[in-house]
Amino acid sequence: NAGVTQTPKFQVLKTGQSMTLQCAQDMNHEYMSWYRQDPGMGLRLIHYSVGAGITDQGEVPNGYNVSRSTTEDFPLRLLSAAPSQTSVYFCASRPSGGVYIQYFGAGTRLSVL
Amino acid sequence: TQLLEQSPQFLSIQEGENLTVYCNSSSVFSSLQWYRQEPGEGPVLLVTVVTGGEVKKLKRLTFQFGDARKDSSLHITAAQPGDTGLYLCAGEIGFQKLVFGTGTRLLVSP
Numbered sequence: 001n002a003g004v005t006q007t008p009k010f011q012v013l014k015t016g017q018s019m020t021l022q023c024a025q026d027m028n029h030e031y032m033s034w035y036r037q038d039p040g041m042g043l044r045l046i047h048y049s050v051g052a053g054i055t056d057q058g059e060v061p062n063g064y065n066v067s068r069s070t071t072e073d074f075p076l077r078l079l080s081a082a083p084s085q086t087s088v089y090f091c092a093s094r095p096s097g098g099v100y101i102q103y104f105g106a107g108t109r110l111s112v113l
Numbered sequence: 114t115q116l117l118e119q120s121p122q123f124l125s126i127q128e129g130e131n132l133t134v135y136c137n138s139s140s141v142f143s144s145l146q147w148y149r150q151e152p153g154e155g156p157v158l159l160v161t162v163v164t165g166g167e168v169k170k171l172k173r174l175t176f177q178f179g180d181a182r183k184d185s186s187l188h189i190t191a192a193q194p195g196d197t198g199l200y201l202c203a204g205e206i207g208f209q210k211l212v213f214g215t216g217t218r219l220l221v222s223p
Contacts, residue, residue: 042213104155
């Protein structure tokens with residue numbers, strides 16, 4: 001059981017380039033989220049999804065797009081990378097209902113030059 | 114706006130000492146979670162507390178949720194080097210919305 005899998009683990013981009021951070025979970029969780037972690041800022045919610053075809057914005061959505069075509073996958077797209085998007089990105093999933101129990105992936109460390 | 118204040122930010126102690134980490138807010142949370150994160154990895158959930166005044170124990174770790182559900186504490190008894198890591202609290206403020214604290218970095222030396 002792999003849990004939440006993120007790829008790539010590391011990425012370096014130039015300003016203006018685009019890329020997609022991949023996230024997949026094999027626990028059949030309905031809810032998935034993307035966070036970014038910056039020094040001194042904690043984790044901040046970028047976008048989240050409550051099921052296939054349903055997404056919504058979090059606290060810091062600007063510059064990022066998401067879609068959810070399947071229960072398993074929740075990719076995060078950077079259309080035109082900026083140095084301010086240098087961060088560590090975490091994907092998380094959790095089952096709907098019950099006590100809040102969330103599982104995180106290992107993260108993608110992104111540098112934008 | 115940072116809704117959750119964690120203290121202390123850094124803590125360096127010797128093996129066998131006790132410690133307490135605090136998580137405070139002016140907001141009321143539906144639930145509050147504590148995570149531990151190690152370098153290069155994602156946060157791992159330790160506990161979720163839901164009821165005001167609730168106390169949960171996980172081996173040498175004791176978690177308490179404030180009566181008004183605005184604050185929480187994590188107490189570690191007889192800390193061990195394996196407890197070293199970044200401890201994060203996170204409060205549930207709305208549907209699928211978690212607010213994280215800035216974290217407490219703990220170093221336990223042998």
